[in-house]
Amino acid sequence: MKTRVTELLGIEYPIIQGGMAWVAEQHLAAAVSNAGGLGLIGGANAPGEVVRDMIRKCRELTDKPFGVNVMLMSPYAPDVAKVVVEEGVKIVTTGAGDPAKYMNEWKAAGIKVIPVVASVAHAKLMQKAGADAVVAEGTESGGHIGEATTMTLVPQVVDAVDIPVIAAGGIADGRGMAAAMMLGAEGVQIGTRFVASTEAQVDEAYKNRIVKAKDIDSEVTGRSHGHPVRCLRNQMTREYVRLEAEGKTMEELEYLTLGSLRKAVQEGDIQNGTVMAGQIAGMIHDIRSCKEIVESINSQCEALLHKNW
Ligand code: TUI
Numbered sequence: 001m002k003t004r005v006t007e008l009l010g011i012e013y014p015i016i017q018g019g020m021a022w023v024a025e026q027h028l029a030a031a032v033s034n035a036g037g038l039g040l041i042g043g044a045n046a047p048g049e050v051v052r053d054m055i056r057k058c059r060e061l062t063d064k065p066f067g068v069n070v071m072l073m074s075p076y077a078p079d080v081a082k083v084v085v086e087e088g089v090k091i092v093t094t095g096a097g098d099p100a101k102y103m104n105e106w107k108a109a110g111i112k113v114i115p116v117v118a119s120v121a122h123a124k125l126m127q128k129a130g131a132d133a134v135v136a137e138g139t140e141s142g143g144h145i146g147e148a149t150t151m152t153l154v155p156q157v158v159d160a161v162d163i164p165v166i167a168a169g170g171i172a173d174g175r176g177m178a179a180a181m182m183l184g185a186e187g188v189q190i191g192t193r194f195v196a197s198t199e200a201q202v203d204e205a206y207k208n209r210i211v212k213a214k215d216i217d218s219e220v221t222g223r224s225h226g227h228p229v230r231c232l233r234n235q236m237t238r239e240y241v242r243l244e245a246e247g248k249t250m251e252e253l254e255y256l257t258l259g260s261l262r263k264a265v266q267e268g269d270i271q272n273g274t275v276m277a278g279q280i281a282g283m284i285h286d287i288r289s290c291k292e293i294v295e296s297i298n299s300q301c302e303a304l305l306h307k308n309w
Helices: 004-009 025-035 048-061 078-087 101-110 120-128 151-161 172-180 202-210 235-245 260-267 279-283 290-306
Strands: 016-017 039-042 068-070 091-095 112-117 134-137 163-169 187-190 218-221 228-230
Touching: 004 016, 016 025, 016 202, 016 290, 025 048, 025 068, 025 290, 039 048, 048 078, 068 078, 068 112, 068 218, 068 228, 078 101, 101 172, 112 120, 120 151, 134 151, 151 163, 151 260, 172 187, 172 290, 187 202, 187 290, 218 279
Parallel strands: 016 187, 039 068, 068 091, 091 112, 112 134, 134 163, 163 187
Antiparallel strands: 218 228
């Protein structure tokens, strides 16, 4: 399947791995890139030097293209923005904010810049600022989310910009990918399905929580604070949502979320930790290699798009 996204990124399949905090490190990124998709290293809240180290280690694991996601709410975002230039990274995606102030420096360095957007207005701004493509991320996604669904956001962004659109949120198999392509997307970004992969350096308890998740297990914390985060329901989210309804502020509830993603990803504490995952977790029933995931999604998608209805 050739699209402007495969051409732009020099990849075989238009499948991009999400730049997930604490999850998207060099082993996962290299595995997705080696499978013919685009692996991403997630800068998340890590200092620039930690990201530099992950980039160098990823180069040892793959000679295929890979990228870095710069999480713009991070206090280290300005450092990470410099590190990607110094390390000669060719592809950068951004999340959780507006990357406009880095755009000129990145473009001058020959970096392909792909901001993640959650609205048409932001997509248009990004095109004007020189973005090479955008990821239109629906509210089905795990982690920090916007309001619009993938089904409604993708076609509206496709109509609003000329650059290629990559769909994200709620996609974990070839059916979801085919649907996204029918909405006008030229590629997909996938997160949760890659967490439940053999190569993800994530505690088995976290992976198994995704495998066991049901359709209604998804919860959003922080809506009333203007910082909605989607994860799987557990003891922590129940407590958070209860206290949030009582009017507790984000600062008052920080004791529940400080370091909580690391707790879940690295220690496997899926009751007190934050188990970020998208709404599609309920459809994921097994842990598979990145190669199997990428190839099965692509082949199922191609078969569906060629079907004579
Ligand atoms: O960034 C994400 N997802 C994330 S970041 C993250 S790290 C984190 N950890 C704990 C609490 C909060 C965050 C976990 N998941 N997705 C991309 C994304 N970007 N979704 C929505 C947006 C977005 C939202 C508002 C992009 C831009 C924006 O406003 C634009 C502006 O003008 O500021």
